[in-house]
Amino acid sequence: MPDSGTLRVIDFGQVTPLRSQTLWHAVGYGVSAGEPPTLTFARPSAPYVCLGYHRDLAEIDHDYCRAHDLPVYRRMVGGGPVYLDQRQLFFQICVPAGDVSPSRRDALAGLLAPVVTAFEAVGIAARLDSAGEICLGEAKICGHGAGQIENAVVVCGNLIEAFDHDRAAAILAMPDPAQRDQTAALMRRYVAATPADPGAFAAALTGAYATALGRDPRPGHLSAGELAAVTELDELFTSPDWLAGPARTSGRPAAPGAAGRGVKVRGGVWTFAASSGGARIAASVIAGRLEQVSLTAPAMNGQARAAERALVGLPVAGAADALRQFGEPGSQLAAALAGAEGRVL
Amino acid sequence: MSSGPQPRAAGPVVRVRGFDLALDRRYEPATHIWVADAGPGLVRIGMDPLGAETSGTLAQISLPGVGADLAAGRPFGQLEAVKFVGPLTSPVSGTVRAVNDAVAADPGLIERDPFGAGWLIEAELADPAELDGLLTDAAEITAWYEARIEDYVRTGAIAR
Numbered sequence: 001m002p003d004s005g006t007l008r009v010i011d012f013g014q015v016t017p018l019r020s021q022t023l024w025h026a027v028g029y030g031v032s033a034g035e036p037p038t039l040t041f042a043r044p045s046a047p048y049v050c051l052g053y054h055r056d057l058a059e060i061d062h063d064y065c066r067a068h069d070l071p072v073y074r075r076m077v078g079g080g081p082v083y084l085d086q087r088q089l090f091f092q093i094c095v096p097a098g099d100v101s102p103s104r105r106d107a108l109a110g111l112l113a114p115v116v117t118a119f120e121a122v123g124i125a126a127r128l129d130s131a132g133e134i135c136l137g138e139a140k141i142c143g144h145g146a147g148q149i150e151n152a153v154v155v156c157g158n159l160i161e162a163f164d165h166d167r168a169a170a171i172l173a174m175p176d177p178a179q180r181d182q183t184a185a186l187m188r189r190y191v192a193a194t195p196a197d198p199g200a201f202a203a204a205l206t207g208a209y210a211t212a213l214g215r216d217p218r219p220g221h222l223s224a225g226e227l228a229a230v231t232e233l234d235e236l237f238t239s240p241d242w243l244a245g246p247a248r249t250s251g252r253p254a255a256p257g258a259a260g261r262g263v264k265v266r267g268g269v270w271t272f273a274a275s276s277g278g279a280r281i282a283a284s285v286i287a288g289r290l291e292q293v294s295l296t297a298p299a300m301n302g303q304a305r306a307a308e309r310a311l312v313g314l315p316v317a318g319a320a321d322a323l324r325q326f327g328e329p330g331s332q333l334a335a336a337l338a339g340a341e342g343r344v345l
Numbered sequence: 346m347s348s349g350p351q352p353r354a355a356g357p358v359v360r361v362r363g364f365d366l367a368l369d370r371r372y373e374p375a376t377h378i379w380v381a382d383a384g385p386g387l388v389r390i391g392m393d394p395l396g397a398e399t400s401g402t403l404a405q406i407s408l409p410g411v412g413a414d415l416a417a418g419r420p421f422g423q424l425e426a427v428k429f430v431g432p433l434t435s436p437v438s439g440t441v442r443a444v445n446d447a448v449a450a451d452p453g454l455i456e457r458d459p460f461g462a463g464w465l466i467e468a469e470l471a472d473p474a475e476l477d478g479l480l481t482d483a484a485e486i487t488a489w490y491e492a493r494i495e496d497y498v499r500t501g502a503i504a505r
Contacts, residue, residue: 078425103502146427148431
């Protein structure tokens with residue numbers, strides 16, 4: 001189909017968790033093949049877990065997911081593992097790659113700007129902060145991810161009408177209970193629902209993208225090629241090989257392991273847990289500084305509480321020096337903490 | 346570079362508005378991928394510093410295994426930055442003969458040393474004539490970089 005200056009708008013309505021991913025991925029292939037820029041909406045019919053293209057399956061607590069009937073799917077775009085449910089309205093904007101800046105950072109900012117406009121239109125004073133998150137005050141109110149599918153760029157996000165913070169934390173593998181508690185607490189503080197009317201939000205978002213792209217919004221439907229792609233993607237997304245992730249993926253490690261476990265709550269807000277030589281640290285970090293610290297170090301001979309107090313408020317980079325003042329156990333924890341900031345994705 | 350001094354390439358370079366570009370290799374201007382000779386019929390492939398800088402902080406990378414086929418104009422891997430997963434597009438066709446495990450373990454190497462330790466893969470060329478379409482002349486490389494930097498400055502993607 002030739003591009004005729006329209007913004008195709010497709011509302012898939014409520015769909016299965018699997019289709020809430022595969023439908024818009026199929027649109028990516030369609031836009032790449034010549035369908036017009038497209039804005040899509042969908043709402044999952046049941047809760048599930050979704051992780052970004054590169055992320056490690058070990059970041060997810062699979063026992064919890066099985067016990068709560070939460071399927072897990074891997075998407076083609078970026079970002080971390082997230083809990084999704086029917087109280088979230090998903091949206092995706094998909095445009096030809098040639099229509100956006102070749103700078104990924106620039107392209108992403110440009111395609112997120114209309115989302116902020118839409119939030120403002122429904123009375124929510126959202127902003128895109130310096131960490132690249134859409135926020136209300138200090139809380140993230142919209143998850144997002146982006147990627148290139150063939151020759152199309154897609155940015156996805158959600159209107160969070162209500163958010164189950166405890167479940168969102170529980171789906172993440174965090175062997176350290178102190179880290180789990182800290183992460184749940186930070187999620188309650190830094191991830192917020194915005195109970196806007198979803199219809200009004202969708203209308204505002206449609207208008208904002210139409211204006212930003214200079215196109216005329218028109219209701220549309222999937223092409224025959226896109227429908228065929230949905231079938232193929234259904235099969236792909238439920239295959240063990242796809243779920244396992246790309247074969248030679250690597251990066252700054254975030255999964256549980258010898259390097260410790262980092263969990264990002266939102267840009268600039270994260271938790272970290274590590275153990276070394278029988279000592280253990282779990283910490284919350286906000287804007288580069290330790291806000292809460294939990295130490296278990298029997299060899300510190302009762303000095304663990306004093307060490308916790310000494311660490312609170314310090315920049316992460318300065319924590320190692322403070323820990324080393326508490327002898328060998330402190331040095332071991334300092335080693336565990338070293339480099340944590342750069343490893344949290 | 347916004348993250349500090351850029352390591353100098355080992356061979357001859359041309360400096361374009363603060364970026365040192367190695368002249369001992371070829372460039373694919375659309376994708377910011379470079380190709381350097383690595384022995385008879387072999388090339389080493391990497392990303393140039395402007396490509397890295399405009400991606401944002403590089404978080405994760407996926408690369409093909411040794412023996413994988415490359416096709417010119419097709420992805421050979423994926424790079425993630427700012428939650429954006431985008432393709433690494435091969436400028437040549439051939440077969441992967443080596444993968445840089447160091448950059449797979451730490452994608453930040455691409456930002457810190459794009460022409461050295463930050464190389465991505467080595468490949469055996471299927472059609473050496475494909476190299477002819479890449480930029481190799483110092484004047485051409487300079488003109489391309491000047492124009493691209495100007496575009497990025499104008500759109501606010503980078504500050505210069």
